[in-house]
Amino acid sequence: MPPSNNALLRYATLDECLQRRARRWTFAELQAAVAERLDAQLGTRGKVSVRTLREDLKNMRPGGSTGYEAPIAFSAEQGYYYSEAGYSIFNMPVTIEDLAVLHQVLRTLRQLQGLGMADELRELVQRLELRLSYQERLQDRVAVQFEQAPQYQGQQWLKDLYAAIGAQQSVWVAYQPFGAEMATREVVSPYLLKQYNGRWFVVGQRHGRAASVFALDRIQGLEPADEPYQASPSDPATWFEKLIGVSLLPDAQEAVVQLRFTPGRLPYVLTKPMHASQQVRETEHGPVVELRVVPTRELLTLLLSFGGAVEVLGPAELREMVQQELWRAVAHYGEEVT
Incomplete structure (x- = not known):
């Protein structure tokens, strides 16, 4: 289990103290330094227990749960200190497992760059990419591929x-x-x-x-x-609960949309529901997919995208709209292309 934010802050404080080899650090002084840092950043207003601090030192040492393998030594003359000059838990090289995770996270961060919500994100991505460019132990193979955020005009x-x-x-x-x-x-x-x-x-x-x-x-x-x-x-996010798309129709009424899909298409619709209200009702003529939504232009477009793999059973108005759109589409192919 990854350490908590409090534990990470304690480890960082201990690391900072133990790097200062010119000072003699007693257990009580380390305890006071950690408590002061926690109070300053988290407002804990309490002390770090002896048991907690002993566990932290144990976890940081070789064989500890943190994986830091920190060379923490103790002597009556010098107190607690790093036996290796220049050591820091933050000097640890990035492991091959870390690189695999970072490479995939970088691809996710690139998607967020397009949102324009944080100019600093671009610099962060560049710094990470520069850091990773010096690691040659991992081939840059894509294991997770996201839809690329387009250069959207707005x-x-x-x-x-x-x-x-x-x-x-x-x-x-x-x-x-x-x-x-x-x-x-x-x-x-x-x-x-x-x-x-x-x-x-x-x-x-x-x-x-x-x-x-x-x-x-x-x-x-x-x-x-x-x-x-x-x-x-009211919460604007709830305005779209009964909608497919983004068309706000305050006077429109919710309807039960009944759809019959071909056997080849039905599994795709069942594994990727069209709407949160989607349910399947068994009938003597086979499964019928039902949606409780407000009919919108986006719903019509979605239904038309299934082509001949779906039949709209109801409501009658929606069935007629789909039928008219399909007739118009067929009419385009009644003439030779010029």
């Missing part, structure tokens, strides 16, 4: 919107929907950043109007506003 707004949500700061948003000739500018109180299907959206209250969802790639400008922040009366 990602430059993520950092400012994230900060505005945290600070409860209203903002001016210049927004140009697809098909609009120019952007319109209005004040928005942002509530939530949400990603769906590789795109980022911000959910917020439009001042003087209803709450809306804005695609970040359609935002043309963003700046702080002087108007008071309008807090949400």
Whole structure:
């Protein structure tokens, strides 16, 4: 089991003391130094017990549970000290097991760089990569591959919107929907950043109007506003519990969507549910997948992506919408390509 944060802080404090070989460290002095550090950083307001400190020294020594193999020695004349000059638990080389973990973590960190929420993250990744570049014991083989974060057009707004949500700061948003000739500018109180299907959206209250969802790639400008922040009366994250996608339809009613999949497609849907409400009902004609959701354009798009592998049994309005879209698709293939 990995050591706790308190234990790591104690080990670091002991390491710092034992490196100072010019000073004679008694057990009581080490105990006092560790207690002072814990109080300063964690506000413990207590002492470190004799038993705890003895266990820490034991765990740091060769054969101890930490793996530090620290050369901790003791003599009546010198007290506690490192018998190896220049030793520190932080000088330990990165092991091959550590490298395997770090290489995979680096790939995850690269995904977060695209969010633009922490400029320091880029420097951190570069430092880690530089450190790992000097280790030649591990071949750079990919064991875990994530979807690469694309250079999304609206990602430059993520950092400012994230900060505005945290600070409860209203903002001016210049927004140009697809098909609009120019952007319109209005004040928005942002509530939530949400990603769906590789795109980022911000959910917020439009001042003087209803709450809306804005695609970040359609935002043309963003700046702080002087108007008071309008807090949400409920948790915006719950607004999407009955939805597939990001379309807010306050007046729409939840429906039971019934779907019949082909035997070849059904296992994929069962192992990767389309929605948290997904259930399977056995019928005389085979399994029927049921979703309790508000019908949205994103749901329609998802159903169409299954092509002929799904039949919408209900509700009737959704079945008709899917049928009409499929007829339109078939019509494209009734003429020769020119």
